[in-house]
Amino acid sequence: MACCDIFEVFDEKNNLIKEYEHWKLLVRNRNTTLGNCVAITKRHMENFSDITSEEMKEFAHVVKDVERALKQSFSYDKINYLMLMMKDKHAHFHVIPRYAAPRKFAGTQWTDDEWPKSSHLVKAEVPQEVLRQIKKEIIKNL
Template sequence: MPNATAVKFGYPNTLVAETAEWLILLRPQQPTLGSLVLVHRSEATAFSELPAAAFADLKVAITGIETLLRARVDYARINYLMLMMVDPHVHFHVIPRYEIPRVHHGQTFADAGWPGQPALASHVALSEEEAHAFAAELAALWRVS
């Protein structure tokens, strides 16, 4: 059963990939094109509560994320933000960063915070249908070696 944080970010409709310990979800509010949420499967609300297996599997998840986003978004930098103030379960917001805006299905996705901190309040809000379609597109590209 997914935790409430995963559900809030649209699980299962926004599921891009999963590993033994982690869910990789499309972030419905896209501050930059390809923004994701990496959610631990457990009910843990502190990073230190995760089992050792979660840390080993984090390598698998991050390798997959960076391979996917490099191919799809061609980011210049990538930010992993652990912001567990509203959504308490262990998760990271994964924000690909770039200077030149990206276009996806006619929508422009600028990185309003470049080159500073991500501007999370400046985002493209995807509809449920758009988020589901984009998650499926990314899922089809997911590769982990």
């Protein structure tokens, strides 16, 4: 039985990049910047302090994997991690690649409008075909 709807919110069915033992990495369906992802704990927890040492240790591997793949895929300038859990009360991190200059990918011009300030998470949904291409590029570089 599902713990909550977090995996539906981020459309795991279409957006899953990689499944780990304790985490799932998905391309975010509302990309604020090119390659925006979300790392979600498989086990439901509403307080990050409930994380186990095994989950935390594996998260370090998730971070290394996603940073390497995003750097090779889109050559980001900085990367931000954001955990809010205000709306979706399940431990997850937004992985937000940041860009000082625009990037072109999948026929789309991607501009980090907030650079160098904090990125906003609200942005229009990206067409599934574009998300599929982003996901494919990230997987290629994992």
